[in-house]
Amino acid sequence: MNAKKLIEENNLKRERLTPENEAYYSNLLLYIRLQFSLSEQQSEEVLMELLDHLLDGQKAGQTAVDIFGDNPKGFADELIEQLPKEEKRQLIPYFGGIIGTIIGWFLIIRGFLFLLLSPFTEVKTMVYPLSSICIALVIAGFVICTIVLILKLIKRSLFKEKDNTTKSSILAGVVAALGMAVVLLVAKFMPEIGPAFDFSWWASILGGGVVLLIRYGSKKFNSM
Amino acid sequence: MNMSIRSQLLKGILDGCVLAVIEKEPVYGYELSQKLLSIGLAEVSEGTIYPILLRLQKNGLIRGEMRPSESGPNRKYYFLTETGHEALETIIAEWKQLSKPVNELLIGRREG
Structure with missing residues (x-):
């Protein structure tokens, strides 16, 4: 699946988040998408994985803080460090x-x-x-x-x-x-x-x- | 305090644990975190597996592939690569060499 399709799917799935989880996830998403030097494909893939995980967790009664920790910026920086650069x-x-x-x-x-x-x-x-x-x-x-x-x-x-x-x-x-x-x-x-x-x-x-x-x-x- | 010591100890061997879970069968992120949890490695905050998965992918130890999951929608499943198998063997061998003397020293101390 290419990046464009992933973005479209992400937009649809995000609507299923609770307001609290949506706020947390959207910050993460914007922060990672604003790193233009990173591979768009890889960034969108990991963003989709995080969203899927959050939705699964939400069903089990977890919040974004439970899953990704209370330091979203630190977590995002760890991901950014490991994401490959765009060619x-x-x-x-x-x-x-x-x-x-x-x-x-x-x-x-x-x-x-x-x-x-x-x-x-x-x-x-x-x-x-x-x-x-x-x-x-x-x-x-x-x-x-x-x-x-x-x-x-x-x-x-x-x-x-x-x-x-x-x-x-x-x-x-x-x-x-x-x-x-x-x-x-x-x-x-x-x-x-x-x-x-x-x-x-x-x-x-x-x-x-x-x-x-x-x-x-x-x-x-x-x-x- | 206890938590932070445990997570520090875990840090070095977590790559090996993730590789070992993936070796048994291909998993996607959420499954992986649930499996680590059920093994008893509750110290890993679920999110921390994602930077690890990205790094293992970048180093060619695992590869991801979109596949329909059991529950229906597509998920990114991770598979061990040839290099990943070799790396896991090395980690296991090193762990054996390390854990024996460490166990003797830290746990045997009380009994001896």
Whole structure:
């Protein structure tokens, strides 16, 4: 059974837990799933085993604390230490796929926007690749920093008696707003440097479509 | 206190116990913990078998396989590998060598 199937089954089975056991198990599950360097398949397999064990124990009147102990973080760390790492081969297509999807949709939306706006206003279809790459890097940096921060905040909030959700949300919001401001400023004041070419609306849609098709095709191919 | 001494003593030999249970017949996690319990090894908190199972798997001593269980749903059953059999033999031989003098020293002390 692959990881995706295991996750689906896990979602269904988790509903059979008592609220108390569900809270304990969900912390464990989130904490282990947030370790992106670990093999997803192996992580999901052990999570399923723990869930099955907990459900069996629940029938016999045991609680999660009885079975896994009163130190869930320590228990999770022991599991993480023994779980094998994800192979790099599988990470590269994963991130490549995400970036491809973003670029594909960006190009298509850009194309349609230009098509719709051009009757009303003059749109600049000239593209300066060097400037565009600089802006893209700033955006990527912003996105990565924000995601890392949010994941850190989530990880820190697990296994805590009282949640500091409000404080964490405000912190994440402020950082995201500041980052967005930086991105907008850079985009506005980035000088137009290097060579340029005309990138019309139809070329944009075509380019985006091709990228998405390749992405879709390789996904199909990989899952065969 | 007694509990912690016992679990400390057990730590070193628990791998051997887990391998020995799996050698008798393939088991899944919950079964394994129940068997350890019924043998009398109640000191092992049930959850602790999972890091052990992961480590034994990583070292190639056991392998897991999804199979339908007696009660119906699929469970991950563990089997001993060739390396696992060899490791168990080594552990048993070492245990014999260790337990004899330790027994003589700790238990024979009273009688002698």
